[in-house]
Amino acid sequence: MSEIHYFPRYSQKENMVTNNTLLLFSRLYQNNPKKFTLFINSILDDDKKQLNTTVNFTQQESSKSGRIADGVISQDSFKVVIETKLYGQEQIVQIIGHWDSFKQEDNQVFLWINKEPIPGDYYDKIIDALVDYNNKNGTNIKFASTTFKEICYASKGVLQDYDLEMAALIEDYENFCNDTGLIDNNDNKVRVVLTGKTFAENVKYKLYFHPMKRGYQNAKYIGLYQDKAIRAIGEISGIVDMQYDEESDDFVFYKDIKGKSTQQTKDHIKEITKVSKTKHGYPAEEERRVFIVEKYYQTKYKKASSGGLPGVRYLDLTEINGYQEGMDAKEIAELLDGREWGI
Structure with a gap:
């Protein structure tokens, strides 16, 4: 029936x-x-x-005429x-x-x-x-x-x-x-991204960036992957599209896609843009989408299968034993720490 x-x-x-x-x-x-x-x-x-x-019910109410x-x-x-x-x-x-x-x-x-x-x-x-x-x-x-x-x-x-x-x-x-697809599972997803070179800067400045034209799916959390493991988890609090100009030390354009940037956020984006060029060779003038987090929490969720991570991966937390909806980034990092996952 x-x-x-x-x-x-x-x-x-x-x-x-x-x-x-x-x-x-x-x-x-x-x-x-x-x-x-x-x-x-x-x-x-x-x-x-x-x-x-x-509907309001009152008694003995006076009018303008008294x-x-x-x-x-x-x-x-x-x-x-x-x-x-x-x-x-x-x-x-x-x-x-x-x-x-x-x-x-x-x-x-x-x-x-x-x-x-x-x-x-x-x-x-x-x-x-x-x-x-x-x-x-x-x-x-x-x-x-x-x-x-x-x-x-x-x-x-x-x-x-x-x-x-x-x-x-x-x-x-x-x-x-x-x-009917009106509610998605984004609140229970971690966007796992490759950060082999820039892991330390991502953690320090509490953000992650990639080329603006690269597609992405919405997710509540971002996971930084390095050396065959997810090593940091943070909740995404803001998203910015921007382009930086070295000569003027200012932005060609800067647009908040999610949240409202603080001056500290803008300063951090400038700093990581400069560092990523001088230290890692990334072009400073690239149009980028930047994901901001409140804080990254360290973890070690090891990839058990052979080979590296071929690209961005989305981790569904509802498939993780022990996960409960409403957990924050710190609790998720603690839950994943010491475990392994396949691909």
Whole structure:
């Protein structure tokens, strides 16, 4: 007998995803409006005004004329316009068109839902366009972005142990997201990279770089490989595209792809660019993608099979005995230390 699903799997994909997500929101609200309020605010940006989606019941409320009503039933005026993106489309004009949906609501939020967090440079473009739109139209629209994975975490986070039916519904929504590729396994992956020459500099400056045009898959962690072993693990906190100019000792261009660079990060990128040329012969003028970590943790996860690592490899931590989701880079390094892996 086939399993019964709360959320249909067979339809035009983008419409199906939007409908199922709205159905989840609706069921959360029907189940408990106060829990829905906690949920919706948890997926909006922290600096946004908190929405109150519940109906308020008050008595003996005074009006402007001084008259006192026996009772009042009210609800804050708000509107959340949702746009689901499945394929990473970046079309500002299309987004601006959605903002015309807002009227005179007291609280206006445009919510972007995607498979992955919105890139920093595209976020800046949206905010610039939104500021201009609000100024021209007298609106006060706020922008917030989230992912399908964050929706699953946030919806489970407002439940109690006894909310069994809602727990089953959210589990089915999460399974739907997994089945349709809306949730990936990036948080449990280590991108293993070759660092034979630059290992010491990578650890010292807490980063790793490669040519900007080289492809890569998203991963939460980066592992530095040297002498037939992964010898350091770090969590990726930022990604930068850049090109350095030796003559001016400055960047030709510098773009944050993930996170927000500090001056120390920029200084470290300059320093490793200079060192990698003078010490290892890497061209300083190369266009590069730089991965920044908070800290590398030493480990020794030895490659047991013969030969070296032929290139970049992605390590799925869920296949490692003893791994638990939520482990940080230090715990992962300790887990792998002294073990062996094949290829």
